[in-house]
Amino acid sequence: HLFSRRVDDPKAPNALASLIEAGRACFAEAQLPPDIEAIWWPRFEKLAENIIEWEHTRADAVAKRFAEERAEKTVVGRTGVTLSGYADRVDLLAGGMADILDYKTGSSPSKAQAHTLLSPQLALEGALLRRGAFKELGIREPSQLAFVRLKPNGEVFEESILEYNRKPRTANDLSEEAWARLERLLFHYADPTTGYLSRALPFREGEADGDYDHLARVLEWSAGGASEDEADG
Structure with missing residues (x-):
């Protein structure tokens, strides 16, 4: 987003350098541990080259x-x-x-x-x-x-x-x-x-990690229903 705001023409000679500069600013703000940055910064540099190439296909x-x-x-x-x-x-x-x-x-x-x-x-x-x-x-x-x-x-x-x-x-x-x-x-x-359903359209039937599945006690009910105490209560 920094790149899109700063660079009007992605085909400009300095476009890649501007994207790299924006990336450095974001990495600095994130304050990643050195070992993590050592892995992800080279990946970003490769990504930046491909982003500029993709931008060129759209620029005109x-x-x-x-x-x-x-x-x-x-x-x-x-x-x-x-x-x-x-x-x-x-x-x-x-x-x-x-x-x-x-x-x-x-x-x-x-x-x-x-x-x-x-x-x-x-x-x-x-x-x-x-x-x-x-x-x-x-x-x-x-x-x-x-x-x-x-x-x-x-x-x-x-x-x-x-x-x-x-x-x-x-x-x-x-x-x-x-x-x-x-x-x-x-x-x-x-x-x-x-009524509000916690699982109106579950992506996979066996999953129970939705935002409201714990509140709805999905795992408990799917394991065999309520206990006698819960049923009486």
């Missing part, structure tokens, strides 16, 4: 890049509930549309989860873009929704979430479906008779 189409761009509070349909947040990066394209990019250092969420809206963050950012929530950009149409995967070996690749299992979607369609689903979900939970 991008009019302006926005890093850590805030989406202001926006009312979700008729719910009265507002949604806000930050986009890792929004690239305003020469034609007036915009790409929304999310940097990832791991494999989660997967492309499949994002495309099917089990993980709707990118699609919701697209919906916010269409509603003018990103004040610096105004009302724009999303062209691309993609993860930028940063691997420990230095590999960098852009992974669009718009096509999965030979089912292509436009960024507009996926964004609006995510927005409509969110509105329905908010109405669902606005009903005081609606």
Whole structure:
């Protein structure tokens, strides 16, 4: 993000040096133990080279890049509930549309989860873009929704979430479906008779490490139910 803010043109001769400088600032702030830095700094240097190479493939189409761009509070349909947040990066394209990019250092969420809206963050950012929530950009149409995967070996690749299992979607369609689903979900939970499940959509049946699984005593109940004392209580 420091690099995106400081360098207007990633094809400039000093672009790689600027990215390395931004990396040194972040490493210094993190105050890593020397043995850890000795492992990760060479990886970052390789990553920096590949990031610049990736930036070159996009540079001609991008009019302006926005890093850590805030989406202001926006009312979700008729719910009265507002949604806000930050986009890792929004690239305003020469034609007036915009790409929304999310940097990832791991494999989660997967492309499949994002495309099917089990993980709707990118699609919701697209919906916010269409509603003018990103004040610096105004009302724009999303062209691309993609993860930028940063691997420990230095590999960098852009992974669009718009096509999965030979089912292509436009960024507009996926964004609006995510927005409509969110509105329905908010109405669902606005009903005081609606219960809150700790495991509405568990990724794997045997896992019990969700945010609320301990509170819901998932492991205890799945091991055979309550004891007689608990049942009587």
